[in-house]
Amino acid sequence: MTINRRDLLNGVVLGGVAAAAPVDALAARRPTGSAPVPVPAPAPGWRRGFDGQRVCDLDDGRFLNPLLAGDHPDPAILKDGADYYMTFSSFDSYPGLTIWHSRDLVNWQPRGPALTRNIGSVWAVSLEKHAGRYFLYIPVKASPNSIFVIWADHIDGPWSDPVDLGLHAHIDPCHAVGEDGSRWLFLSGGDRIRLAPDGLSTVGAVEHVYDPWRYPDDWDVEGFSPEGPKIVAHGGWFYMITAVGGTAGPPTGHMVIVARSRSIHGPWVNDPGNPVVRTVSTDEKWWSRGHASLVEAPDGSWWSVYHGFENGYWTLGRQALLDPIRWTADGWFRTTGGDLSAPIAKPRGGTAVPHGQPLSDDFATLKLGARWNFFRPTPTERDRVRVEGRALVLRAAGTAPSDSSPLLLTAGDQAYRFDCDIEIAPGGTAGLILFYDDKLYCGLGFDERRFVTHQYGIERGRPANPHGRRMRIRITNTRHIVAIHTSGDDGRSWQRFDRGMEVSGYHHNVRGGFLMLRPGLYSAGAGEARFRDFRFTAL
Structure with a gap:
């Protein structure tokens, strides 16, 4: 087998992919709640990388989900110039909150852990950069539950010791900056609290600002559970992207809903097209899809990163998925990747980094955090x-x-x-x-x-x-x-x-x-x- 230079750059050491006709991701999209639309071409096998692990980049201008295989739940993504950084809930694993790096949104490699001290089971975090400094807002299940913040002047650290913000009744914080420069943490349940200018303490009390959209009663879900808010500013609007329906349980439960406001202070109006992402059938490739963030690609296109369980493989945890979106004429957005079972055209631009990492280990060095x-x-x-x-x-x-x-x-x-x-x-x-x-x-x-x-x-x-x-x-x-x-x-x-x-x-x-x-x-x-x-x- 011949390995070309591009294969080496992507960390690919094995195999190719079966031939498949190009797939228009827009054609694969279906209206919310409708029956699955047949995929026009069979999905190929994944390319293989380090240790034969599957690689999403098909090396033909397309990629095939999962973006990151295995348990990479609650993705928190940050665009920092030409670089992208992402981390995931790390729960009881320490060192935790491994930072992943990409320059094209498709190929990712781990850098190192941001959290080394056990402060509890780490749930969905917010990764932000403000005034030249990086922040991670970290909810933990502990005694008591709380939300912490750590910061660094470089993405690779050193990261500060955790600062307890004393928020014991909420999970899934999201940092946001208003049109007036004010800093906020949006929280589960449609709540928020103001942050001090340095982002390391809170000001005032938690306030309720949003009543999330409610799904029909006859849908099979785990529970209402409005959580994982993500705030993004685009085109003169603030968009609040929320997960409802429960993160596991029935495969059709977890979903993504959207609301928007002209001001960080509201009022928030629900998207008439909600939910914008939902698994509607157990026949689909990806179950319990939800907890989404939005990010702009190097070519100016927009994408949603969220997680889902692979059909039949709850054992692999919630895997990271990448879905293209389009902005509508009236200023909402719609995902266009269908059920994500088919290859999708990659965003253009950026430089591919070697994807993933070897799991084999000769123990020449101690690889805690990024690997073990x-x-x-x-x-x-x-x-x-x-x-x-x-x-x-x-x-x-x-x-x-x-x-x-x-x-x-x-x-x-x-x-x-x-x-x-x-x-x-x-x-x-x-x-x-x-x-x-x-x-x-x-x-x-x-x-x-x-x-x-x-x-x-x-x-x-x-x-x-x-x-x-x-x-x-x-x-x-x-x-x-x-x-x-x-x-x-x-x-x-x-x-x-x-x-x-x-x-x-x-x-x-x-x-x-x-x-x-x-x-x-x-x-x-x-x-x-x-x-x-x-x-x-x-x-």
Whole structure:
């Protein structure tokens, strides 16, 4: 196979795409609430990038959603000159709020985490730049719930320590600047509060300014839940873009509604075309589409970034999607990408950065934040891990994945495998896992004498371990069917472990938490475990 320079720039190392006729995205659009319109041409397979992971850029002037595969929910996007930055809800993963960078809206690469101290489960944030300074407004589920702000003079940091704004009754803040220069945080439920000129404290009380549009009673939704407001100024109007219907539950629930005002102070008038985005059938490629932002592309066209679940793959979490919009003659906007199952013409201009990142790791350096994250770490969790001699050394904690704060990756493909050489200390237990949260995970660990089978978030069978304190483990997840193999000779020969699993139920609608099923590794018991040569392959 020949790899050209453009492939290298996009991080593509495998495969091409099947031929498909060009698709006019406008023709694929349907009126709100109508039956699905047949797609005029079949969608090709995705191109393949690092470790065989799927890449949205088809390298023929089109792209195919997802924009970013795997759990990238509640996208917060910022246009900063020729650069675009985006981050996502990171929940209990730390370091969190990884900043992603693009110059063409289609190809993205991670820069680094903005949040390193555990302040709670991080929900939908607002990423802004004001007067030359970057801000992240961060809602957290904690005790009590609150909204924090951090700031930096450069997008790569250093970011400040979190400042608690003392807002305990709202989520999903959005920073906005009025026509009079005033700064505001718009909040869930149609509320807002004024910010001080420096953006680091509030002024006055929360006020209610908007009654969101209500869907018909016979629609299948999770709940009203007006949340995720995003404010954008365009053409003499302020637009408030809100999510309603609940973020999960029925695939037809989550949706995008719009209101507008000539002033940041209202009154806000609902779009007569609401909702502007909604999954209307479980046959569609993307479920629970919502939580949208608007952004202008390098060529002056406008786009909406939002999230959705892939049909049949709640386990992959809410993935980032890109949808073109057009402005109407009366000043509203309409999405034009249909159900996003077909390729869409890319915006013109900009320079492609290498898309995504390798998930394989030789542990030459410690890649916390951009690649690996701790789950629900303690303040001293970072002290547990180091790299040494091409090995990740992880000090033991707890007794199992449930209480050992495992290290996890975000993998966005429907099928993949990963394997690693693992060496434990006397009294230690370590292994590889597929992890949703501390109550729902599966995989395989071992101590000196026995394996430990992880299934349904509990520790089950403990057959004899013939390999001792060092072995290689491989986990294969083929569209929710999980197989486990072990090797005592560094992968030259493999033995299938006598426990297969099915994991399609390891997701939010079963467990809650808004997370995804993630590959990872853990170290429990006593001493340190050494992980070498971690290999990830999308299948």
